[in-house]
Amino acid sequence: MTTEEFEAKYPLILGWIQNTIAEHAPQARSVASLGFKRLPQHFHRDVLETASVVYVSDVPAPPLGAIGLGQFSDFENMNGAGITYLDTIFSRQEMRGDESLHFHELVHVIQWRVLGPKGFVAAYADGLERIGYRQSPLEVMAYTLESVFRNSAAGFDVAAVVRQQLASLAGTS
Numbered sequence: 001m002t003t004e005e006f007e008a009k010y011p012l013i014l015g016w017i018q019n020t021i022a023e024h025a026p027q028a029r030s031v032a033s034l035g036f037k038r039l040p041q042h043f044h045r046d047v048l049e050t051a052s053v054v055y056v057s058d059v060p061a062p063p064l065g066a067i068g069l070g071q072f073s074d075f076e077n078m079n080g081a082g083i084t085y086l087d088t089i090f091s092r093q094e095m096r097g098d099e100s101l102h103f104h105e106l107v108h109v110i111q112w113r114v115l116g117p118k119g120f121v122a123a124y125a126d127g128l129e130r131i132g133y134r135q136s137p138l139e140v141m142a143y144t145l146e147s148v149f150r151n152s153a154a155g156f157d158v159a160a161v162v163r164q165q166l167a168s169l170a171g172t173s
């Protein structure tokens, strides 16, 4: 995607995101209210209180094909277990209670905050376009940290690690 193309499409993507969050706002609850035991050892309280979750039967994906971004059709049709837009996590109903899934999506919440909405969308789209969903840098970061979370009982400051990793990604690109 060229810079011009991104500049033209970004407002459409952000508008769709804002509408989607607004439509589901009545069903949103804070992550803090869910009572997960390990997340507070990994995220500051204000993150858990300000990030929210909406449980849905299918996670909403932006209509990328319809806005002329057909190269992302695999992503649009992926129907994953969870997806995060800004501070709002959309999770499939059956993932309720899955602390690792919520952890993974909270990594994305931190990425959205550190990069800002435009920086996040640009970096995410670039990764998808160049190397695909699973190898894209923002997903590799989320999956790698999720694996540490699953395999180690010790808590760590996820936001600090994410900030550090995003800074080194920016330095190498």
Ligand SMILES: [Zn+2]
Residues within 6 Å of the ligand: 104, 108, 139, 142
């Ligand atoms: Zn992810």
